[in-house]
Amino acid sequence: MKFYLSSDLEGVACVTGLAGQTLSSAPAQYELARKMCTAEINAAIDGLKTAGEVEIIVEDGHGNGTSNLLYDELRRGVKILSGVPRPRRLTGLDESFAGVILIGYHPMAGVEGGVLSHTFSSVAVHNMWLNGRPVGEIGLTAVQAGSLGVPVIFVSSCKAGVQEAKDWIPGVKTVAVKEGFGRNCALSLHPQDAQDKIREAVKRAVANLDMFKPVRLNPPYELKIEYKLESTAEAVCRREDCIRVDARTILKRSRDIFALY
Numbered sequence: 187m188k189f190y191l192s193s194d195l196e197g198v199a200c201v202t203g204l205a206g207q208t209l210s211s212a213p214a215q216y217e218l219a220r221k222m223c224t225a226e227i228n229a230a231i232d233g234l235k236t237a238g239e240v241e242i243i244v245e246d247g248h249g250n251g252t253s254n255l256l257y258d259e260l261r262r263g264v265k266i267l268s269g270v271p272r273p274r275r276l277t278g279l280d281e282s283f284a285g286v287i288l289i290g291y292h293p294m295a296g297v298e299g300g301v302l303s304h305t306f307s308s309v310a311v312h313n314m315w316l317n318g319r320p321v322g323e324i325g326l327t328a329v330q331a332g333s334l335g336v337p338v339i340f341v342s343s344c345k346a347g348v349q350e351a352k353d354w355i356p357g358v359k360t361v362a363v364k365e366g367f368g369r370n371c372a373l374s375l376h377p378q379d380a381q382d383k384i385r386e387a388v389k390r391a392v393a394n395l396d397m398f399k400p401v402r403l404n405p406p407y408e409l410k411i412e413y414k415l416e417s418t419a420e421a422v423c424r425r426e427d428c429i430r431v432d433a434r435t436i437l438k439r440s441r442d443i444f445a446l447y
């Protein structure tokens with residue numbers, strides 16, 4: 187059985203940010219996040235392995251997708267996707283996979299109490315909607331995997347991120363590793379408690395795989411993006427095939443969800 191484990195850094199235990207900075211620009215938080223994320227991925231891998239023979243791709247998904255994890259500390263036997271540019275999001279995922287696992291994901295931009303909440307770029311993107319519904323990275327990833335017929339079976343994040351996952355992915359197994367008291371303040375589980383919960387929840391998910399359904403939306407897909415700056419919307423519209431909705435907002439439409447982002 188094949189599983190695809192996509193990772194981000196903002197939604198792992200004990201990690202918060204510094205006001206006005208991205209995680210990558212705050213060295214102590216970034217190093218902590220790399221360590222926590224690697225350990226949480228290992229816990230998820232241990233949970234997946236209870237299903238028997240498994241093939242696992244671990245996607246390094248934060249920022250430029252390079253060296254965000256301690257690759258040599260990951261469990262042996264997995265394959266690791268790193269580097270950019272990639273042919274598309276979820277590179278390597280296809281119809282043959284049994285499920286997708288999201289570790290360290292974070293809530294969409296603008297969510298109250300969402301730890302390090304943002305949508306792809308905390309400096310560029312103000313809001314995003316998919317087929318008219320506010321969406322962040324969790325929802326878009328679920329729909330992209332769903333378009334290939336693959337369900338997202340587990341998500342770990344902060345409490346707000348877990349709520350977002352449940353809203354987009356009915357029936358998904360989740361672990362909230364921390365609760366936000368603001369964007370840069372959280373009450374977290376102890377790292378090893380978070381890892382125990384992730385291992386157990388993933389184990390339960392793979393024991394009940396037929397419970398999970400891919401998230402499917404009817405094409406054509408419409409992605410509307412409101413940028414922080416008018417100049418960003420202008421530049422995107424010059425470069426890509428899209429409609430300018432207003433000074434800061436663009437709309438892209440396609441029957442291929444991967445063509446949109």
Ligand SMILES: [Zn+2]
Nearest residue numbers: 194195248249
């Ligand atoms: Zn990230």
